[in-house]
Ligand SMILES: O=P(O)(O)OC[C@H]1O[C@](O)(COP(=O)(O)O)[C@@H](O)[C@@H]1O
């Protein structure tokens with residue numbers, strides 16, 4: 023059985039979240055083994071249906087969802103809101119915690135042996151299941167992710183900094199390696215799915231154009247681009263070495279609010295990013311101030327190093343016709359990023 027001694031030792035975990043955190047660690051450690059075995063564990067990446075949002079469901083999406091719902095039983099959790107379930111389900115009637123979860127993030131990467139993850143968020147349970155979750159992200163009392171990559175790691179915040187643990191595969195323990203993660207301020211990396219360029223709004227195109235222009239452009243320096251197609255992996259890289267992530271809204275049908283889900287993807291990631299000294303917005307406004315009006319609602323998402331995220335907001339504030347003037351030879355905004 024998985025030991026979670028390092029989590030046990032951590033006094034960063036509030037008492038009422040201790041049992042749910044142990045459960046998440048135990049399920050994650052088991053999933054990590056399943057994922058590491060790949061095809062030896064069966065066909066984890068084959069499609070088994072679609073969830074209520076119309077996304078294809080892979081076998082591992084369903085395995086992970088059921089494992090977390092089962093594992094959280096008897097840990098003080100009342101409500102469970104999952105990407106893979108249309109409605110909130112009750113775990114224990116006498117529980118006091120709500121858990122929102124993306125059980126398996128980045129599922130397009132299952133088949134190709136690239137990092138995937140689990141994203142989770144904790145709130146106080148209210149009597150009404152939906153009202154428990156349809157509140158702004160500022161109501162979170164904890165949140166984080168597990169990344170299943172070359173290492174399996176847990177990155178979590180309970181509102182007082184960000185802690186980074188690595189799963190020791192020899193002992194099954196999540197070992198604390200950094201009690202206070204801070205996003206580095208300098209980075210030349212941006213992450214966006216550039217295949218959608220033609221669908222973006224003018225501010226997003228201009229921001230990326232200016233990055234791509236490199237030394238000769240208004241930013242006066244060269245940038246590097248990354249896109250893993252796994253939010254957890256992009257977040258982990260940005261927390262470790264800085265940079266910016268953008269999944270904006272675009273003109274494709276169904277992408278009017280971007281792709282990522284506010285409740286169980288953007289809100290917990292925004293909590294981590296802010297607690298690590300970064301910023302997280304919908305392009306302009308703070309993500310943590312937004313309340314979902316339904317469980318699976320999507321939102322444009324921009325996060326990372328503060329100066330970079332602030333620069334994106336400045337591009338949004340400019341009248342459309344001024345975007346290009348903004349890019350004149352000396353027209354770059356006076357923001358260090
Ligand atoms: O394939 P796209 O459009 O680049 O989208 C990639 C995004 O979709 C996601 O995979 C969505 O997560 P799920 O796998 O949980 O549906 C994010 O992790 C990632 O940032």
Ligand SMILES: [Mg+2]
Nearest residue numbers: 124127128287
């Ligand atoms: Mg996801």
Ligand SMILES: [Mg+2]
Nearest residue numbers: 105124126127
């Ligand atoms: Mg998912």
